[in-house]
Amino acid sequence: MSLVAALKGNGPTGFGYGSTADEVVKDLNLEGKNILITGCNSGLGLYTMQTLSQKGARIIAAARTIEKAKNATQDLSGEFLPMACELSEPTSVAKCADELVKRGEHIDVILCNAGIMALPKLQVQHGLELQFLTNHIGHFILITRLLDQLKDDGRVVLLSSSAHQMAPKKGIELDNLDGKQGYKPWRAYGQSKLANLLCARELARRFEGSHKTANAVHPGVIMTNLGRHSQGDVINFLGSTLGNALFLKSIPQGAASQTYLAAHPDAAKYSGEYFADCNVAKSSAHGKDMALAQALWEKSEEIVKDFNL
Numbered sequence: 001m002s003l004v005a006a007l008k009g010n011g012p013t014g015f016g017y018g019s020t021a022d023e024v025v026k027d028l029n030l031e032g033k034n035i036l037i038t039g040c041n042s043g044l045g046l047y048t049m050q051t052l053s054q055k056g057a058r059i060i061a062a063a064r065t066i067e068k069a070k071n072a073t074q075d076l077s078g079e080f081l082p083m084a085c086e087l088s089e090p091t092s093v094a095k096c097a098d099e100l101v102k103r104g105e106h107i108d109v110i111l112c113n114a115g116i117m118a119l120p121k122l123q124v125q126h127g128l129e130l131q132f133l134t135n136h137i138g139h140f141i142l143i144t145r146l147l148d149q150l151k152d153d154g155r156v157v158l159l160s161s162s163a164h165q166m167a168p169k170k171g172i173e174l175d176n177l178d179g180k181q182g183y184k185p186w187r188a189y190g191q192s193k194l195a196n197l198l199c200a201r202e203l204a205r206r207f208e209g210s211h212k213t214a215n216a217v218h219p220g221v222i223m224t225n226l227g228r229h230s231q232g233d234v235i236n237f238l239g240s241t242l243g244n245a246l247f248l249k250s251i252p253q254g255a256a257s258q259t260y261l262a263a264h265p266d267a268a269k270y271s272g273e274y275f276a277d278c279n280v281a282k283s284s285a286h287g288k289d290m291a292l293a294q295a296l297w298e299k300s301e302e303i304v305k306d307f308n309l
């Protein structure tokens with residue numbers, strides 16, 4: 001056990017900083033569960049997919065291309081439905097969702113895991129800054145098109161990040177979603193992760209009165225491919241032995257919170273929460289702002305409507 005894990009201990013769920021995804025599902029049988037995971041070919045998504053499938057869940061494995069989804073699943077035992085879902089291309093996301101509707105898939109969990117971080121230069125696609133488009137709008141399209149497929153006790157889990165605290169002063173700059181009035185890599189990443197958190201909060205509000213849940217997750221800080229666009233001293237330090245020991249979780253630990261929210265029976269009682277270390281955590285003030293959550297939802301609907309999907 002790492003020093004940090006020992007110091008932090010476990011929380012009310014019985015799990016904590018040091019818990020792994022394998023520990024979370026240890027006593028579970030997930031046969032009959034149908035779980036959609038985006039970003040299934042790398043890092044936390046790949047590990048979560050492996051862990052859930054080993055316990056019997058059928059995985060709808062979404063990646064940017066069908067080849068990536070097939071490659072990620074081909075050596076695993078279990079049941080998989082590989083799907084192409086390029087989150088920065090609204091037509092690809094809509095095609096993926098519509099195919100699942102056409103197949104009559106009933107879905108237990110939509111795990112919105114895929115993401116990109118801190119693009120060094122402003123990139124604009126379909127009139128939107130690329131992290132906002134990929135991390136938020138792509139998943140918004142996927143979720144909203146699949147809402148009728150979600151089972152009565154279905155769950156939506158969105159990967160946010162503690163970096164949601166790096167969002168702009170306004171929280172979400174609804175008047176600067178193309179970044180043209182100012183762009184900073186971490187601020188834009190923070191904004192997109194705040195959007196993931198607010199999307200979970202607003203969805204949970206819309207689920208009130210049902211058994212469906214929606215929650216957001218900060219997985220910890222884990223060395224995955226996510227840092228591919230970031231350079232500099234902080235990333236180098238995190239990769240060093242000392243940085244690793246002090247600040248980093250392993251991939252099995254990083255996958256624990258999303259695995260808990262997706263699969264653990266006890267997690268059914270949580271909705272509209274922000275999780276870290278497998279327990280309810282505190283978010284920024286913007287992360288609790290339900291007026292902003294509603295405004296973001298309405299703006300996202302407008303954006304998606306204009307795509308004419």
Ligand SMILES: NC(=O)c1ccc[n+]([C@@H]2O[C@H](COP(=O)([O-])OP(=O)(O)OC[C@H]3O[C@@H](n4cnc5c(N)ncnc54)[C@H](OP(=O)(O)O)[C@@H]3O)[C@@H](O)[C@H]2O)c1
Nearest residue numbers: 039042043044086087088114115159161221222224225226
């Ligand atoms: N690692 C951390 O420390 C950390 C901390 C806080 C939050 N998170 C969040 O955790 C999630 C998983 O990240 P990770 O650490 O596992 O990173 P990762 O190893 O880079 O995996 C990210 C996944 O997202 C996919 N993806 C990226 N852009 C996409 C697009 N346009 N369409 C479809 N899929 C796309 C990637 O596919 P390709 O391989 O094809 O690019 C990959 O499968 C992210 O949402 C991230 O923001 C991670």
